[in-house]
Amino acid sequence: MKKKSFLLLTILMLALSMFLAACGGGEKEKANGGKDSGSGSDSKDAEESADLPEFVSILTGGTGGTYYPLGGAFASIISDELGIDANAESTGASAENMTTLKAGDGEIAFTQTDIASYAKEGKAMFKEKIDNIQAIGTLYPETIQIVTTAKSGIKSVEDLKGKKVSIGAPGSGTALNAEQILEVHGLTLNDIQKQDLSFDESTAGIQDGAIDAAFVTAGTPTGAVEGLSATEDVVIVPIAQDKIDELIKKYPYYIQDEVPIGVYGLEEAVPTVAVSAMLAVVDSLSEDAVYQITKAIFENLDKVTHAKAKIIDPAKAKEGTGIEIHPGAQKYYDEKGY
CATH class of the missing domain: 3.40.190.10 (Periplasmic binding protein-like II)
Structure with a gap:
């Protein structure tokens, strides 16, 4: 009887040890993005991607304009470079895009610089101030x-x-x-x-x-x-x-x-x-997310086939935005010395 009890106790302790080891390994793996903790670079990758959203919607304009094809190209770059599910949406363009960002139904938007300024100030066609928008940067005339x-x-x-x-x-x-x-x-x-x-x-x-x-x-x-x-x-x-x-x-x-x-x-x-055309972004996106999105777009313009891509200059992107620049975009410009 004692032998059976001892055997049962041994089995229970072994099972408990395996369970605790599995839990510890799972937490360890989870903390490192599902990768082994032995790699410092893996830990860094996990840290860098921690603030990235799973999805971003890029508000553009009509399909016959310039915003829409550029938005599609930018969405592909964001998806390919950062693994974010990005989508370009056809819209009524600038003013509609600003009100859509205010409503929380988009993350990034093309807009004219004048319209972004009016939106921030609550002037012209905007009856109320839209205070949750910041700039990524200007693009082209x-x-x-x-x-x-x-x-x-x-x-x-x-x-x-x-x-x-x-x-x-x-x-x-x-x-x-x-x-x-x-x-x-x-x-x-x-x-x-x-x-x-x-x-x-x-x-x-x-x-x-x-x-x-x-x-x-x-x-x-x-x-x-x-x-x-x-x-x-x-x-x-x-x-x-x-x-x-x-x-x-x-x-x-x-x-x-x-x-x-x-x-x-x-x-x-x-x-x-x-x-000027510019990209605006909701201020709720983290500094790291906007930094990586800004970097991905401006450093992969060679993948954009539209003619306007040839005149987009990130060194001039801070000029004439009319609204404050998102800290994530500013981090990229500071890093590049722009």
């Missing part, structure tokens, strides 16, 4: 293109009076650009037959004669306008130098720009203005 065709007969901004003109999708920053450009030419939105169409809808409307012209604020070349140029003689309406000067003086976030010769089949460059 967003050219204001007043698009029409040769057959429309429109040659100047003043010629838009009485015409059916799209000023962009509801929630985009293009509408405000259109209003301000019309303003310095002595016109208002009431002087045109205003249409609120996306870039794709705008160029389709021009092609089938439903509208006469459209404001398009996007990096050039813009996909929707390129599509139009395949079947129509595209005209980009110029802005006269004195009006450019007046616009920049009144609204300092504008810069002088042009639509280059050859784009859309243009035979000469067309003077206009631009704002």
